[in-house]
Amino acid sequence: MIAALTKSWRGWLFPVLVIAGAEIWFLFNPVLSDTLAAPSKIVSGAIETLTDGTLLKTTYQTLVAAAIGLLIGMVAGTACGILIGLARTADRLSSWSVEMLRPIPSVALIPLSLLTFGYGYRMEYAVVAWATFWPFLILTQHALKQVDVRLMEVSKLMGFGIFARIFKIMLPAAAPRLFTALRLSVGLSLVVAVTVEIAANPQGLGYGLMVSQESLRPDRMFALLIWVGLLGWALNYGLVWLEGRLFAHRAPGAVASA
Amino acid sequence: MKRFRIADIALGIAGLIVLLLLWQLVTSLELISRVFLPSPAATISALEWGLVNGDLLPQTLATVNRMIQGWLLASLVAIAIGSLIGVSPVARAYIQPTLEFLRPLPASAIIPVAISLFGLNASMVLGVVVFGAVWPTLLGTIHGFAHVEPRLVEVSRLLQMSRWEFIYKIGLPNAVPDILAGMRLSLTVALILAVVGELLTAQEGLGTAVLHAARSYRAADLYAGILLLGLIGLVSNYGLAIADKRILAWKN
Known part of the structure; x- marks a missing residue:
């Protein structure tokens, strides 16, 4: 990490210049703005959200909503992906339905989810689950198609039943691709959760952002915005690192970003 | 076969x-109660009635219009800035890390900032669509420029091409597959942000239509709107996939 930072010092220059420029601009134009805030004000806003508990509470709400929604989407998507990936008939039967349903944007379901579940966690789970269901479905199906034919022959020779075949041969063989699906979906779940909170659900980081804007506190708004960015970046970075650790020996190209 | x-x-x-x-x-x-799940027949008739007699058609067009406008604007900006950054290894070294950091930021998180800058109106929505849809194409363009065949770079030096000549004779043609891949992603993002913007600002469009339908418990209209949004996604995806094939035909 430190090596990466010192190696890419050039990458730091640009944001540092922007921040310094903004600070100097506000120094010479000391207006009380409803829309923008000096970097130093944003820092004090960040400290304020941290000490009054807003930051922790909203982060917890967003992460829980994203994680449980993701879990539902992952289990359902992987299960359906296995079914479609195993049986060619299931694949052909579902192809049109998948093609028709998949392009429905997750945000289009916000009003429906609101109508069905009301405000709260459950409406957010539903929208996040819908959004993450599809990457798992598609990537599981593709991963199973690319399992080595010889592995399948071995499982047949050993007289494995269908469950042994799935859990002992297919899922381990497909693991690197499934992990890629997980990494993409973690980012997606955070994006969708924040979006749902901004558009409708009165909880979490997205709602915190809206409240800061509505109460004319740009310092708090930008502090939360930067925090959301850091969170997304850290989750992605952590998962890329884990992916390299777990699957370095088998999938050299798997870390490529999407 | x-x-x-x-x-x-x-x-x-x-x-x-x-x-x-x-x-x-x-x-x-x-x-499941009819309030949450109308019958398929009711949904189809709501769709038909809305398109023929109601205002589903202008609302659909408004959303498509917003999506396409934002997407085209974002693509132009992304390709222009992406070429400028991508063509110079120095600019890449200084700016790309910042861009990579900003990329995972949920584009919708910028909405509160946009509201305080522009207010709750159509230009705010357009601004958010452009901001969100810029990223995939921008990073795609930079990636395409960064991975130009080294021998082509040498050729361009030997021919003493200017930077502009290099951009449009070698850089851009090489980056086309990456740009198109980015633009496809951008279009999806544009549709999503157009709908979110409508949900928040009550501008004319399908997002507003489905929200009103849900608020007044008109489930059939709600499903009709969701179906139309899915259809927009489907058609735009296929349209771009076909365009992709046409445009990239020379590569194979």
């Missing part, structure tokens, strides 16, 4: 019909 494909299509349609029948079954047994 040909027979297989016909069988595939037949099975695909059969699967879709089974799904519709299941939907019909669930609604006629009232397993």
Whole structure:
């Protein structure tokens, strides 16, 4: 990490210049703005959200909503992906339905989810689950198609039943691709959760952002915005690192970003 | 081979019909209340009525218009800035890390900032769509420029091409596949942000239509709107996939 930072010092220059420029601009134009805030004000806003508990509470709400929604989407998507990936008939039967349903944007379901579940966690789970269901479905199906034919022959020779075949041969063989699906979906779940909170659900980081804007506190708004960015970046970075650790020996190209 | 494909299509349609029948079954047994799940027939008639007599058609056009406008603007900006950054290794070294950091930021998180800058109106929505849709194409363009065949770079030096000549004679043609891949992603993002913007600002469009339908418990209208949004996604995806194939035909 430190090596990466010192190696890419050039990458730091640009944001540092922007921040310094903004600070100097506000120094010479000391207006009380409803829309923008000096970097130093944003820092004090960040400290304020941290000490009054807003930051922790909203982060917890967003992460829980994203994680449980993701879990539902992952289990359902992987299960359906296995079914479609195993049986060619299931694949052909579902192809049109998948093609028709998949392009429905997750945000289009916000009003429906609101109508069905009301405000709260459950409406957010539903929208996040819908959004993450599809990457798992598609990537599981593709991963199973690319399992080595010889592995399948071995499982047949050993007289494995269908469950042994799935859990002992297919899922381990497909693991690197499934992990890629997980990494993409973690980012997606955070994006969708924040979006749902901004558009409708009165909880979490997205709602915190809206409240800061509505109460004319740009310092708090930008502090939360930067925090959301850091969170997304850290989750992605952590998962890329884990992916390299777990699957370095088998999938050299798997870390490529999407 | 040909027979297989016909069988595939037949099975695909059969699967879709089974799904519709299941939907019909669930609604006629009232397993889920009509308030949340209308029957397929009610949804279709709501769709038909809305398109012919109601204002679903102008609302659909408004959303499509917003999506396309934002997407085109974002693509132009992204390709222009992406070329400038991508063509210079120095600019890449200084700016790309910042861009990579900003990329995972949920584009919708910028909405509160946009509201405080522009207010709750159509230009705010357009601004958010452009901001969100810029990223995939921008990073795609930079990636495309960064991975130009080194020998082509040498050739351009030997021919003493200017930077502009290099951009449009070598850089851009090489980056086309990456740019197109980015633009496809951008279009999806544009649709999503257009709908979110409408949900928040009550501008004319399908987002507003589905929200109003949900608020007044008109489930059939709600599903009709969701179907139309899915259709927009489907058509725009296919349209771009076909355009992709056409444009990239020279590569193969």
